[in-house]
Amino acid sequence: MMMKKGSLLIKNAAELVTCRGFQAKKGKEMSELHIIANGAVVVEEGIIKAVGTTEEILKAYNEENYEVIDATGKAVLPGFVDSHTHLVFGGYRAEEFSWRLRGDDYMSIMERGGGILSSVKSTKEATKEELFESAKKRLDSMLSFGVTTVEAKSGYGLDYETEIKQLEVAKEVNEHHPVDVVSTFLGAHAVPKEYKGKEDTFIDFFIEKVMPEVVERDLAEFCDIFCEKNVFSVEDSRKLLTKAKEMGFKIKLHADEIVQLGGAELAAELGATSADHLLQASDKGIQAMAEAGVITTLLPGTAFSLKEDFARARYMIDHNCAVALATDLNPGSCFTESIPLIFALATLYMGMSTEEAITALTINGAAAVDRADTIGSIDVGKKGDIIILEFPSYKFIPYHVGVSTVEKVVKEGKLVFD
Ligand code: NIG
Ligand code: FE
Known part of the structure; x- marks a missing residue:
C-alpha cells in the first residue's frame, strides 16, 4: 500500500x-x-x-x-477528475481503427463480433499482472495531464471471472498508484453471442451471480449499463439498475450515444448519479436530467473518434444541466487519456467556455463520481x-x-x- x-x-x-x-x-x-x-x-x-x-x-x-x-x-x-474511463483492459484494436477510417461504422464492427467483444477476448486471456501493469502505465500518463482521480469500469469480461478480475485489478492499482481510482461494475457492456435475444437472462445472471459478490467484497461503488439499440434496451436497463440501487450501488448509464433510445429520461427517472455520452439525448430527456440533478457527462473524444456529431453541451448548460467532461479512455471507440484533447474539443467544437470546461473537469467531474464533498x-x-x-x-x-x-x-x- x-x-x-x-x-x-x-x-x-x-x-x-x-x-x-x-x-x-x-x-x-x-x-x-x-x-x-x-x-x-x-x-x-x-x-x-x-x-x-x-x-x-x-x-x-x-x-x-x-x-x-x-x-x-x-x-x-x-486536480482534474476523469469521471468516465474503461481503464482496465487487455489487448488493443488498432486494426479496427483502420477499418473505421475506411468507412466501417462502430456498431457494425461490434455486430460482427469485433468491437467490445474483441476486447473481451483479450481481457479474458490477460493475466491479472498484465492488466495491472498496463492500467498502471495508463494512470501515469493520466497523472501527467493533471488527473488526480479516475473512474474505471469493468465490462470487458461479461462473465463472472473476468468481471471480478477487472475490478480486483482496479482496486489494486488504486492502492499502488497516487491517482485515486473509483470503480464501476459494467457487466452489461455488450451481449455475448450465446445470450443474443436472451438479454433478460444475461441480466439475471449478473443480478444473481455477480453483483452480490461485487457488493460483498466492496469491488465497485457504481453500476453502469450500455443502454443502446441492439445492446441493452431501456427495459433491460431499468431492471438492472433498479436492482443495483436496491443492492446499494450508485448508478450510471451509457445513454443515447448512437440512437435516441430514452436513456436520458431513464437516468432522470432512476435518479442516476450521471448519464454519459448523450449525443442523441432528446430535449425532454435533457430537461428531465436537469430537474433530477443527473450529471450529464460528455465524452467529446468519443464523438470525435467515431466521427459523430458532438453532444449538445451548450444547450444542456443553457437548460441548467450540470455538465461534466471525461475522456472515455477505452481500447475501441476512444483510445485516449488526453485531457488537452478534451479541452480542445469542448471549447472549439461544443460551444463551452474555458471556465465551463474547467468546472466540467473538476467539481462536476467530482460530482459525477459522488465525491464533490471531498x-x-x-x-x-x-x-x-x-x-x-x-x-x-x-x-x-x-x-x-x-x-x-x-x-x-x-x-x-x-x-x-x-
Ligand atoms: O463508452 N459505448 C460503449 N462503451 C464504450 C466503448 C467501449 C469499446 O469500444 O471498447 C464507450 O464508448
Ligand atoms: Fe464508456
Whole structure:
C-alpha cells in the first residue's frame, strides 16, 4: 500500500483557481471559477487546511514548517477528475481503427463480433499482472495531464471471472498508484453471442451471480449499463439498475450515444448519479436530467473518434444541466487519456467556455463520481489534489491547443509529478 498523504504550502500563485464548492455546478454557475489573485494554499496530512492570498496565509502559517512550492507566474487549480474511463483492459484494436477510417461504422464492427467483444477476448486471456501493469502505465500518463482521480469500469469480461478480475485489478492499482481510482461494475457492456435475444437472462445472471459478490467484497461503488439499440434496451436497463440501487450501488448509464433510445429520461427517472455520452439525448430527456440533478457527462473524444456529431453541451448548460467532461479512455471507440484533447474539443467544437470546461473537469467531474464533498475544488477540508500550470492563467489550457500545460501535480499534499 502506498502512502499518499503529505503536507505542503503553495504560495504566490498568479491565479489560484479554486473552483470553490461542495456540489455540482449547474447552468450559469459553471462559469464561476472563484479565483484568488496571488493565492496560497496550505495542505496538512493530505487535507487542505487553508486557502487565501499569499499575504493572508503567510501571516497565519510559518512556511518553515512545510515543504514549499513557489508558484510565482503560474496558475494553480484543483486536480482534474476523469469521471468516465474503461481503464482496465487487455489487448488493443488498432486494426479496427483502420477499418473505421475506411468507412466501417462502430456498431457494425461490434455486430460482427469485433468491437467490445474483441476486447473481451483479450481481457479474458490477460493475466491479472498484465492488466495491472498496463492500467498502471495508463494512470501515469493520466497523472501527467493533471488527473488526480479516475473512474474505471469493468465490462470487458461479461462473465463472472473476468468481471471480478477487472475490478480486483482496479482496486489494486488504486492502492499502488497516487491517482485515486473509483470503480464501476459494467457487466452489461455488450451481449455475448450465446445470450443474443436472451438479454433478460444475461441480466439475471449478473443480478444473481455477480453483483452480490461485487457488493460483498466492496469491488465497485457504481453500476453502469450500455443502454443502446441492439445492446441493452431501456427495459433491460431499468431492471438492472433498479436492482443495483436496491443492492446499494450508485448508478450510471451509457445513454443515447448512437440512437435516441430514452436513456436520458431513464437516468432522470432512476435518479442516476450521471448519464454519459448523450449525443442523441432528446430535449425532454435533457430537461428531465436537469430537474433530477443527473450529471450529464460528455465524452467529446468519443464523438470525435467515431466521427459523430458532438453532444449538445451548450444547450444542456443553457437548460441548467450540470455538465461534466471525461475522456472515455477505452481500447475501441476512444483510445485516449488526453485531457488537452478534451479541452480542445469542448471549447472549439461544443460551444463551452474555458471556465465551463474547467468546472466540467473538476467539481462536476467530482460530482459525477459522488465525491464533490471531498475533491474537485480547492476548499478547506478537501483532499490536497492540486495542479500547477506552466503558465500564469487557466486561459492557457485550451489556448495551448492539444498540449499539456500541467507542470506539477500534487496528490493529497505530496508532489507526485514534476
Ligand atoms: O463508452 N459505448 C460503449 N462503451 C464504450 C466503448 C467501449 C469499446 O469500444 O471498447 C464507450 O464508448
Ligand atoms: Fe464508456
